[in-house]
Amino acid sequence: MSFFDYFRNKRGANSAATARERLQVIVAHERGQRNQPDYLPRMQQEILEVIRKYIPVEQDDVQVQVDESNSCSVLELNVTLPG
Amino acid sequence: MAKIIVVTSGKGGVGKTTSSAAIGTGLAQRGHATVIVDFDVGLRNLDLIMGCERRVVYDFVNVINGEATLNQALIKDKRTEQLYILPASQTRDKDALTEEGVAAVLEELKGRFDYIVCDSPAGIEKGAQMALYFADEAIVVTNPEVSSVRDSDRILGILQSKSLRAKEGEEPVREHLLLTRYSPARVAAGEMLSVADVEDILAIPLLGVIPESQDVLKASNQGEPVILNDEAQAGQAYSDAVDRLLGENRPHRFLEEQRQGFFQRLLGGGRG
Numbered sequence: 001m002s003f004f005d006y007f008r009n010k011r012g013a014n015s016a017a018t019a020r021e022r023l024q025v026i027v028a029h030e031r032g033q034r035n036q037p038d039y040l041p042r043m044q045q046e047i048l049e050v051i052r053k054y055i056p057v058e059q060d061d062v063q064v065q066v067d068e069s070n071s072c073s074v075l076e077l078n079v080t081l082p083g
Numbered sequence: 084m085a086k087i088i089v090v091t092s093g094k095g096g097v098g099k100t101t102s103s104a105a106i107g108t109g110l111a112q113r114g115h116a117t118v119i120v121d122f123d124v125g126l127r128n129l130d131l132i133m134g135c136e137r138r139v140v141y142d143f144v145n146v147i148n149g150e151a152t153l154n155q156a157l158i159k160d161k162r163t164e165q166l167y168i169l170p171a172s173q174t175r176d177k178d179a180l181t182e183e184g185v186a187a188v189l190e191e192l193k194g195r196f197d198y199i200v201c202d203s204p205a206g207i208e209k210g211a212q213m214a215l216y217f218a219d220e221a222i223v224v225t226n227p228e229v230s231s232v233r234d235s236d237r238i239l240g241i242l243q244s245k246s247l248r249a250k251e252g253e254e255p256v257r258e259h260l261l262l263t264r265y266s267p268a269r270v271a272a273g274e275m276l277s278v279a280d281v282e283d284i285l286a287i288p289l290l291g292v293i294p295e296s297q298d299v300l301k302a303s304n305q306g307e308p309v310i311l312n313d314e315a316q317a318g319q320a321y322s323d324a325v326d327r328l329l330g331e332n333r334p335h336r337f338l339e340e341q342r343q344g345f346f347q348r349l350l351g352g353g354r355g
């Protein structure tokens with residue numbers, strides 16, 4: 001690194017590394033969503049409403065996803081309980 | 084066998100039209116009969132970049148509607164042999180390009196050309212989907228910047244699920260990454276995603292890296308695809324990319340920061 005790069009790096013504070021990390025997370029997340037069946041968001045909403053009858057949970061406390069392996073699909077339901 | 088290549092990106096303003104013009108011209112320069120088709124309905128611009136805007140009489144939609152023949156609508160490039168342009172319509176009707184209509188025109192073009200380069204509109208909706216639907220290969224134009232990279236990944240998802248090849252269960256569309264507006268100095272300063280970063284995130288083969296360059300603006304001012312300027316780094320980088328598209332091996336150039344003298348730096352370093 002040259003003398004000048006040193007000062008430039010200080011200013012830039014390596015924002016490219018932050019960009020890379022953020023992109024890796026969001027792109028992986030969106031790829032996961034992409035292959036999900038169309039009915040999933042609605043089903044997730046209905047499951048959320050049922051749970052809310054009994055427990056106060058937020059929208060993002062309930063995660064629903066379908067994992068497909070060669071021979072079978074698994075419906076995965078993750079609920080984070082309060083407290 | 085004619086090949087359909089879509090130049091796509093999701094995000095607007097990343098260099099699709101610039102790249103379509105350069106790559107189409109490069110293919111024709113190398114002796115392949117080539118047509119560049121502007122799919123950007125309502126925002127015709129390929130004509131300006133190719134310098135043939137005053138010769139547009141009929142367009143893509145006229146041909147689909149049977150108001151003109153393909154021969155009447157195709158514009159022969161004045162500088163490069165074997166190169167034609169099919170301009171986009173200026174209609175505001177975004178549904179003017181029907182699937183059957185586009186299929187029929189592409190079929191006719193396949194009989195006459197070796198390469199059909201489709202310049203896609205921005206977005207991931209209908210217009211962009213129509214431009215990529217029939218593609219055999221896709222050049223995904225990406226800038227080293229977060230929103231562009233994310234949109235490129237979205238368009239890759241569409242290529243993999245909504246293209247004709249995906250629907251028919253044929254061999255998938257061949258994907259190429261074209262990283263444009265790259266600035267090695269800013270990468271070195273940690274301000275810009277590097278080629279390796281973008282390759283790593285998108286995980287598709289790298290076709291080329293086009294440096295950020297004043298020569299691109301100059302070329303579009305003059306209506307001459309930048310690939311015709313063989314003194315310009317951007318022109319040379321596009322030439323390399325065309326060679327790679329045709330299966331040649333070319334090392335990637337212009338990835339490193341050029342060293343500048345002390346006074347150039349002090350004066351803000353005019354970099355081309």
Ligand SMILES: Nc1ncnc2c1ncn2[C@@H]1O[C@H](COP(=O)(O)OP(=O)(O)O)[C@@H](O)[C@H]1O
Nearest residue numbers: 095096097098099100101264294295296299300
């Ligand atoms: N390598 C480059 N260096 C500098 N400017 C560029 C480069 N590539 C494209 N541009 C500029 O970016 C703008 C958008 O380019 P364009 O090809 O019209 O993008 P798109 O078709 O994706 O909307 C234009 O002003 C063009 O001159």
Ligand SMILES: [Mg+2]
Nearest residue numbers: 099100123128
């Ligand atoms: Mg464009």
